[in-house]
Amino acid sequence: MATQAITPGRLEELRRNGGAVDVVDVRTPVEFREAHAAPARNVPLHSLEPHAVMRDRNGTGDEPLYVICQSGSRAAKACQAFLDAGYTNAVSVEGGTQAWEEAGLPVVYGKKAISLERQVRIVAGFIVLVGAVLAMTVHPYFAGIPAFIGAGLMFAGITDTCGMGMMLARMPWNQARCDVRSCENQ
Numbered sequence: 001m002a003t004q005a006i007t008p009g010r011l012e013e014l015r016r017n018g019g020a021v022d023v024v025d026v027r028t029p030v031e032f033r034e035a036h037a038a039p040a041r042n043v044p045l046h047s048l049e050p051h052a053v054m055r056d057r058n059g060t061g062d063e064p065l066y067v068i069c070q071s072g073s074r075a076a077k078a079c080q081a082f083l084d085a086g087y088t089n090a091v092s093v094e095g096g097t098q099a100w101e102e103a104g105l106p107v108v109y110g111k112k113a114i115s116l117e118r119q120v121r122i123v124a125g126f127i128v129l130v131g132a133v134l135a136m137t138v139h140p141y142f143a144g145i146p147a148f149i150g151a152g153l154m155f156a157g158i159t160d161t162c163g164m165g166m167m168l169a170r171m172p173w174n175q176a177r178c179d180v181r182s183c184e185n186q
Contacts, residue, residue: 003126004079006092006093007134011023011066020063021066023039023040023041024040025042025043025069026068027074028174029176032044033113034112035097035107038105040108045074045077047182064089065089065090065161066092067090068093068097068100071096072092072095073160079091079092117165120162120164120168124149124152128145148173
């Protein structure tokens with residue numbers, strides 16, 4: 001079964017008309033803290049447990065669960081996790097928080113942070129540079145370091161899964177203490 005989708009405008013229309021709207025943002029807590037759709041609560045994809053989320057929905061278990069991320073990719077993965085767990089009422093918000101914001105819908109802004117994608121580029125570039133310098137000055141075998149990073153980046157591009165990004169998401173500077181609606185640095 002394919003995942004369902006809804007536009008941000010249609011979701012906001014449902015919310016304004018008093019419909020049961022439960023929105024889960026599956027980005028990292030730091031991304032959520034930086035900016036999120038006003039009705040969203042944070043449940044990071046890396047710690048998503050579909051059964052626990054559905055159990056804790058406060059009586060809205062039969063209603064759709066709307067899943068949002070930055071642009072739609074992680075929301076689609078989360079919706080698939082819900083489908084795999086037997087829940088057919090998970091709906092991806094098309095275009096994610098980016099589309100929500102572009103539509104002029106209510107957004108909660110908080111503390112800015114360096115995006116996870118940018119952190120991956122910084123770390124990958126640094127490791128490639130160090131590996132190349134070591135290969136030229138110490139021993140040619142160090143050329144394996146940039147080759148490994150290059151292979152990892154190709155794998156990330158092909159599979160849309162980034163191991164380095166997942167590791168960086170767990171670093172202390174990317175953690176925030178969150179309750180249902182807000183986050184702060186730990």
